[in-house]
Amino acid sequence: MKKYISPLAAVILVALTSGGIVLAKDSCLECHTTSGDKPSALFKHDIHFQRGVTCAGCHGGNASADDMDQAMDRKAGFTGVPKGDDISKTCAGCHSSSEKMKSFGSSLPTNQWELLQTSVHAKSSLKGKEQVVQCITCHNAHGIVQVKNPSSPVYPLNVVKTCTRCHADVAMMRSYNPSLPVDQLEKYRTSVHGTRNAKGDTRTAECANCHGSHDIRTAKDIKSKVYPTNLPGTCSACHSNVAYMKPYKIPTDQYEKYAKSVHGIALLQKHDQGAPACNSCHGNHGAMPPGVESISKVCGTCHALNAELFSSSPHKKAFDDRKLPECETCHSNHEIIAATDKLLGVSPEAVCSRCHTERQNIKGYQAAKSMRSLIDSLDAGEQQDIKLVDEAEQKGMEISEAKFKLRDVRQARLQSRTMVHAFNEGKFKEVVDNGLKTSIIVAQESQSAIHEYYFRRFGLVISTLIITILAVSLYLFVRRLERNKIQQ
Amino acid sequence: MKTILKRLYTWIDERVEIEGLVEYMGKKYVPVHRHSIWYYFGGVSLFLFIIQVVTGILLLLYYKSGEELAFESINFIMSKVQFGWLIRSIHSWTANLFILSAMIHMFSVYFEKAYRKPREITWITGMLMFFLLLGFGFSGYLLPWNELAFFATKVGTDIAGVVPVIGKPLLTFLRGGEEVTGATLSRFFGFHIAVLPGLFTVLLGIHLLLVQRQGMSEPLHIKQESDRKTMPFFPNFILRDLTLWLLVLNLLAILAVFFPWELGKKADPFAPAPAGIKPEWYFLYMFQTLKYIPGKLWFFDGEVLGILLFLFAGILWTMVPFWDRKSSRGEQNRIVNYLGLFAVMYIILFTIIGWLA
Numbered sequence: 001m002k003k004y005i006s007p008l009a010a011v012i013l014v015a016l017t018s019g020g021i022v023l024a025k026d027s028c029l030e031c032h033t034t035s036g037d038k039p040s041a042l043f044k045h046d047i048h049f050q051r052g053v054t055c056a057g058c059h060g061g062n063a064s065a066d067d068m069d070q071a072m073d074r075k076a077g078f079t080g081v082p083k084g085d086d087i088s089k090t091c092a093g094c095h096s097s098s099e100k101m102k103s104f105g106s107s108l109p110t111n112q113w114e115l116l117q118t119s120v121h122a123k124s125s126l127k128g129k130e131q132v133v134q135c136i137t138c139h140n141a142h143g144i145v146q147v148k149n150p151s152s153p154v155y156p157l158n159v160v161k162t163c164t165r166c167h168a169d170v171a172m173m174r175s176y177n178p179s180l181p182v183d184q185l186e187k188y189r190t191s192v193h194g195t196r197n198a199k200g201d202t203r204t205a206e207c208a209n210c211h212g213s214h215d216i217r218t219a220k221d222i223k224s225k226v227y228p229t230n231l232p233g234t235c236s237a238c239h240s241n242v243a244y245m246k247p248y249k250i251p252t253d254q255y256e257k258y259a260k261s262v263h264g265i266a267l268l269q270k271h272d273q274g275a276p277a278c279n280s281c282h283g284n285h286g287a288m289p290p291g292v293e294s295i296s297k298v299c300g301t302c303h304a305l306n307a308e309l310f311s312s313s314p315h316k317k318a319f320d321d322r323k324l325p326e327c328e329t330c331h332s333n334h335e336i337i338a339a340t341d342k343l344l345g346v347s348p349e350a351v352c353s354r355c356h357t358e359r360q361n362i363k364g365y366q367a368a369k370s371m372r373s374l375i376d377s378l379d380a381g382e383q384q385d386i387k388l389v390d391e392a393e394q395k396g397m398e399i400s401e402a403k404f405k406l407r408d409v410r411q412a413r414l415q416s417r418t419m420v421h422a423f424n425e426g427k428f429k430e431v432v433d434n435g436l437k438t439s440i441i442v443a444q445e446s447q448s449a450i451h452e453y454y455f456r457r458f459g460l461v462i463s464t465l466i467i468t469i470l471a472v473s474l475y476l477f478v479r480r481l482e483r484n485k486i487q488q
Numbered sequence: 489m490k491t492i493l494k495r496l497y498t499w500i501d502e503r504v505e506i507e508g509l510v511e512y513m514g515k516k517y518v519p520v521h522r523h524s525i526w527y528y529f530g531g532v533s534l535f536l537f538i539i540q541v542v543t544g545i546l547l548l549l550y551y552k553s554g555e556e557l558a559f560e561s562i563n564f565i566m567s568k569v570q571f572g573w574l575i576r577s578i579h580s581w582t583a584n585l586f587i588l589s590a591m592i593h594m595f596s597v598y599f600e601k602a603y604r605k606p607r608e609i610t611w612i613t614g615m616l617m618f619f620l621l622l623g624f625g626f627s628g629y630l631l632p633w634n635e636l637a638f639f640a641t642k643v644g645t646d647i648a649g650v651v652p653v654i655g656k657p658l659l660t661f662l663r664g665g666e667e668v669t670g671a672t673l674s675r676f677f678g679f680h681i682a683v684l685p686g687l688f689t690v691l692l693g694i695h696l697l698l699v700q701r702q703g704m705s706e707p708l709h710i711k712q713e714s715d716r717k718t719m720p721f722f723p724n725f726i727l728r729d730l731t732l733w734l735l736v737l738n739l740l741a742i743l744a745v746f747f748p749w750e751l752g753k754k755a756d757p758f759a760p761a762p763a764g765i766k767p768e769w770y771f772l773y774m775f776q777t778l779k780y781i782p783g784k785l786w787f788f789d790g791e792v793l794g795i796l797l798f799l800f801a802g803i804l805w806t807m808v809p810f811w812d813r814k815s816s817r818g819e820q821n822r823i824v825n826y827l828g829l830f831a832v833m834y835i836i837l838f839t840i841i842g843w844l845a
Contacts, residue, residue, distance in 0.1 A: 398566050456574075464741060470734055478731070481724060482724060
């Protein structure tokens with residue numbers, strides 16, 4: 001029998017190196033097909049089978065041997081069904097070797113196993129023995145087809161179903177991460193991405209597009225594609241790609257604008273993880289542009305007071321009637337710049353003047369003008385206070401109380417900025433007046449400290465002068481006394 | 489005017505018979521020689537003590553002891569009380585000048601060998617007052633309950649706790665517990681305004697009485713009657729003293745206005761100690777020495793050995809009238825001079841090193 005093995009191996013080798021055109025003898029498959037088992041039936045449609053990989057490629061043994069004992073001889077390398085981490089290692093035997101992959105005519109990357117080891121799936125383990133996810137968990141064991149094949153479990157339209165086999169399983173997820181939601185699929189199906197995916201659009205985002213495929217990390221992992229500071233980049237991978245987004249006819253400048261916005265600067269430059277990323281406004285699994293009416297609700301999740309004031313303001317009805325997006329109308333959407341007092345008033349850069357002019361909506365025009373004037377006076381008061389407090393401090397005066405009150409002035413200014421959203425001149429004036437009163441007290445205390453500084457110096461000069469004159473007089477008196485004594 | 493004063497004097501004399509005292513004062517003379525200048529530091533120290541008592545009493549009108557009140561009350565004194573800033577700054581500056589002046593006075597007495605018979609008790613009372621003065625400085629430093637004071641007290645009491653046998657009970661006694669807390673502040677306040685002033689006043693009374701009774705000591709080099717020059721204690725020396733006091737007052741006013749004593753941050757027992765924490769300058773040479781001594785010296789703990797060494801040096805210094813027999817006999821004692829010079833150089837050098845470190 002042995003004499004046949006070498007020529008047979010040569011034939012297999014030729015078959016393998018020729019890109020799988022010639023199929024090698026697979027006595028395992030022959031027997032198992034005869035017995036009518038499922039794996040062998042599936043394997044006939046398997047890409048590996050088509051590329052000339054025999055059962056022995058994964059299970060070991062001698063696939064060319066007709067004798068079952070010889071074919072499944074453990075001395076000949078037969079391993080049987082790989083268990084635990086050996087499953088992925090078996091796959092990696094070829095898939096991590098570029099030479100072997102080339103020999104099968106494959107141009108697939110060879111770092112999948114390496115990437116899998118960095119993923120949360122490789123780290124999660126119940127018994128500490130084996131990784132929770134093996135290659136076959138997502139790719140199947142027998143009947144593996146190429147990713148581009150619509151029957152593949154990792155084909156774009158099937159990925160969601162494959163992932164949710166575990167991720168929608170409450171009992172299973174509880175074992176690994178009870179705090180992780182299991183409604184991703186449900187939400188996804190309501191999203192723009194999910195509805196398009198359900199309609200057969202393979203270009204829209206599915207799980208792997210945002211989370212990665214082999215190197216999936218938890219959202220808390222700084223290297224994760226969905227880590228807050230990485231998320232805008234992940235979304236923009238598609239949404240900023242003009243060619244890719246062309247069929248959808250939506251703008252592709254969102255990331256560019258977002259990066260310049262107050263939110264983008266906070267998140268991307270200052271690494272403030274509390275700052276909103278794309279998903280904060282659009283949702284993550286249920287991603288969708290917020291509707292006109294829900295914008296204030298979305299912004300209001302963080303800017304709660306502003307949203308509340310706006311909802312009870314006269315602008316609410318006016319905006320609703322004109323179908324104007326609430327916050328967005330004045331603050332824009334992706335390119336939200338830091339709000340300054342300039343937004344208020346009737347000057348050309350003020351947003352109020354877009355609707356309120358001297359001829360149209362005059363009441364609002366007057367109110368905007370007055371409110372701007374009020375906030376400007378509070379700002380000027382605060383600036384003057386800062387200068388005075390600094391000056392007093394530089395002179396070494398104890399000014400901690402005025403300094404503390406200065407924070408109240410600043411607080412009043414911030415409150416007035418919030419109060420703008422009530423669009424009620426009376427309420428706004430009340431807040432500003434409180435700030436102005438405190439500002440006057442701070443100015444008085446600081447000026448008094450500065451005055452005290454000069455008073456101390458003046459007092460010192462006078463007292464030093466008096467004491468010196470007294471000391472000199474005493475000295476001269478003693479000298480005279482001693483002179484007189486000598487003369488006597 | 490003269491008649492009124494004369495009548496007032498007569499009125500008092502009729503009741504308390506001060507004529508004898510005035511006569512005694514009139515006959516009292518102060519030696520005049522090339523080292524006479526050093527006599528004035530005793531008077532300056534007395535003047536600074538008087539200022540401390542007066543400003544201390546004024547501060548007491550507003551100061552509130554207690555973890556939650558001490559810092560705030562000092563802040564109130566400095567910012568709200570009329571001239572409170574001046575009183576507090578003068579009190580703090582005077583404390584430092586007082587110790588400096590007392591040190592100069594002590595070393596001048598030492599180098600002039602003024603401690604020799606019959607002035608041993610004067611020296612001992614002076615030395616005891618000097619130690620009390622250090623106690624005043626240490627206890628007063630904590631009273632504002634600011635960050636620096638808190639940690640300096642922690643370090644200082646830690647060092648006291650290392651003293652063999654009595655260290656641990658001493659530490660507990662000083663702190664009023666295991667840690668520096670409000671209880672420590674209350675104790676230090678008590679020491680600072682009651683215990684120490686009481687003891688100090690008694691010692692000062694004895695010290696001044698002895699100085700008046702025995703007169704000023706003359707240096708050893710004045711041996712012959714023909715070399716002896718004097719000036720009347722009253723009014724010449726007193727008026728000269730007064731002139732110097734006025735100049736010191738001027739200096740204090742300038743320091744208080746141009747370098748007001750800062751309050752710093754309120755002490756937070758849970759905060760980490762700020763970097764480079766140091767004691768007041770008059771403890772710095774000892775602190776710096778302890779830093780240089782290795783952890784283990786032969787079989788002894790380095791720190792314990794250092795503390796015992798300073799303790800021994802302090803006792804030796806205090807007892808100088810009893811072991812320097814040569815000076816008592818009117819002979820020159822070079823060893824005493826060298827020891828004194830070494831002490832002065834050591835203190836100056838290690839204070840500078842500690843300051844720069």
